[in-house]
Amino acid sequence: MNTRRWRQRLLPLVVLSVIIIAALIWLHGPLVRALSFLQKPLSAGGTWVTDRALAWCEAALITGEDAAELIEQRNALAIERAELEKLRDENAVLRDQLGFLERRQWKGVAASVTQRSVGPNGSSFVIDRGVDDGIQKGNAVVVGDGMLVGKVTSTTATSATVTTLTDPGLATAITLLNGVRTIGLAQGVTGTLIAIEYIPNEETIRINDLVVTSGLEEGMPSGLLIGIVNDVQSDPTAPFQKAIVEPLADSRRFAIVSVLVTEGL
């Protein structure tokens, strides 16, 4: 290929590169709004396929109806139990602090998933709501009746990136609903699980204990369901034990989520 031909081709292609880069950087906001019209149905379509595929895999183990019913029952019971436990705790606190005025209220902002991460675990996704809708970094993202799936980790005016609980880089302040209400930090581990480390050995943890948010971090209300303990790893010679938690909600199966934003009184 001669130099002249190369020069003839180079100009429009340099223009192409500049257009792509400029569009991605400076036209980010308008671009996000324009693209979300296309992204929402595409993402919803992919999510539907994933939901069907996961349901089909579950059906291979037990019958489909049984699986769906059991999952529904488990989630309903978990929510009910979490609410009961939370009410019991709240009741005790309220008795002690009668007259306490809650300074914050939580409002849910519904958002559609427009993009998902390219990599293992699908550990982050982008939603079509951003700072303009009151969303801030650290806000909780929930599905269903208050099942936490992740936290907002970055925002733009018109979009926000959500990192899921199973991401190894994300830590969430939690409370274990065991006898002594153990508090700690939950962190994602390889695959689709969450680990709670450094739990003192003298604290009793049982399989199927519920894990909820403790509310000890900014932008995160207490009592949001995270998951259930499915394994406890303890070593009699070590001072700490570790709990492996299975999240109750799988973000890959939801195309619409709610972001909990605060409304100051």
Add this chain to the structure above:
Amino acid sequence: MTGTLTRVLGFFLLALLQTSLLASLPFPLNSIPLVFVAGIWLIQQESSVAGAAWIIGMGLWMDLWGLSFVPWQTVGFSIAAIVATVSARKLFSHRSLYGIVSCYLVAAGCTLLWDIAVQFILSLSHPEASAWSAWVLYRVWETGLGIVLIWFVFSSTKHLRRLLGIRTA
């Protein structure tokens, strides 16, 4: 400029398909490297920088929205785009499937090495945040599906060249 517009629109369409539709599909379908493969094919067919711009643009896209498992993809994808462009011109033929597959493997190897370097650096400060096993499995599937996609694209080369208005070399 019609060709330039087609390529800009083509990039956005493929990037949307990859990050919205394919990324929402169950594993391993979510690992199909659509834009990367399309970029390699374009580099091979056109001997131009349009394909390279697609690959670099995809790295930038993932970094802007924080969509990548490993950060700083723009750098890794830029290195891959340069290596692919040079190797397409000097080493590999676009007339043979093996030539395009080799070009893809060399470019994918560059991103792999970049990812390993970044993950290693990150693991020094945050060892708990590294998930090597999940990442390796993902990359193996990504490379395999990339080769399958190249085979598919290669067998449709005539139609795609006509669609994009690429003259026969």
